[in-house]
C-alpha cells in the first residue's frame with residue numbers, strides 16, 4: 263500500500279474540508295448530493311472497465327456488465343422503449359449520450375439537417391461540429407421551450423432534406439420541455455419521410471416519467487433515442503449518464519473487435535466500470551417508488567421556493583412540473599455564496615432531491631436582505 267507524506271495528507275484534508283463546505287450552500291446546479299455508496303467502496307480497489315458493448319461479453323472480465331445491462335433495461339422500460347428493440351450503455355454523462363444519439367442519426371441520415379433550439383445545451387453545438395452535420399438554430403418561446411412555428415417554417419424550407427431534431431426535455435437554464443408529440447405532428451404535416459428525434463433528457467428525464475399528465479418525451483411519444491445524466495437527479499460521485507437507443511439503429515454501426523473480444527458499439531474504448539454499479543445500486547435501493555417520491559419531494563420544494571420568493575417580492579417563476587425556479591439575477595455575492603449560474607440576467611435554483619425547505623428559507627432570507635440593500639442604495643442615490 264502507498265502512503266502519503268504528511269504534507270500531502272494535509273493537502274487532501276484541506277481539499278475535503280473545502281468540498282464539504284461548498285457542498286452545503288449549493289442550489290444552482292442540478293446535482294444530487296444525498297447518496298451514500300459506502301457499500302461499494304471496496305470496488306475502488308479494482309480496475310473495473312466495461313470496454314466494448316455491455317450486451318456482449320469481453321475477454322476483459324473485471325467489470326460490471328451485468329449490472330450495466332440491468333440499468334439499461336430499467337431505463338428502457340421507464341422510457342417505454344420497444345421491448346424487443348432497445349440497446350444502450352452507461353456513458354460519461356449527458357453530453358456523450360447526446361453525441362451518441364446524433365452519431366446514430368447521422369449514420370441513418372448522413373445528409374440530414376439538424377434542428378435544435380437556442381436554449382439547447384452548449385455541448386450540442388460542438389458535437390454537431392465533430393460530426394460535420396449541418397444545423398439550424400430554432401427560436402425559443404419566453405419560457406425556453408422550442409418555438410414550434412419557427413420549427414415548422416425551417417423544416418418546411420428544407421423539405422428535401424432528412425430532419426434530425428434535438429428535443430430538450432428540460433433545458434439547462436429554465437427546464438423547459440419540448441413536446442415530442444407536437445414535433446412529430448409538424449413532421450407529419452410536412453410529409454417528411456426521413457427523420458430522427460433525439461431527446462436530451464439530461465436533467466429531467468428520470469422524473470418526467472412520474473409526472474401526470476406525462477410529458478411527451480419518450481419512445482412511445484416518438485423519440486428515437488434518449489440521453490440522461492446519472493449524476494444529476496439520481497446522484498453519483500463521478501459524472502455518468504445513460505443513453506437508450508433502438509437496437510436496430512445501433513446494429514448499423516456495430517463492428518467486432520477481436521482485441522477486446524467484444525463489439526465496438528460505444529464512443530470510447532475503455533468505459534467506466536464503477537459508474538454502472540453506482541446507478542445499479544441507486545435503482546435497486548430506491549426502486550420505482552423511491553424514485554417517484556424523490557421526484558414529488560423535489561417538485562414540492564420547487565413550489566415552496568417559488569411561493570416564498572414571490573412573497574418576498576421577487577419575480578420568481580417556473581415551468582410546469584419543473585424543479586428549476588427562475589428569477590432575475592441577484593447580486594454577485596448571492597450567486598457566489600449559493601453557486602448560482604446566471605445568463606441573460608436570469609438566474610435559477612434547482613430543487614434537487616437533497617434540497618430542503620430550510621435551505622430555501624435561508625436562501626430567501628439572503629435574497630430579501632440583498633434586495634433591501636439595493637433599494638436603500640437606490641433611495642440614497644435619488645435623494646443625492
Ligand SMILES: *Cc1c(COP(=O)(O)O)cnc(C)c1O
Nearest residue numbers: 355356357383433434464465491
Ligand atoms: C447537464 C446537461 C447536459 C450535459 O450533461 P453532462 O452530464 O453534464 O454531460 C446536456 N443537456 C442538458 C439539458 C443538461 O442539463
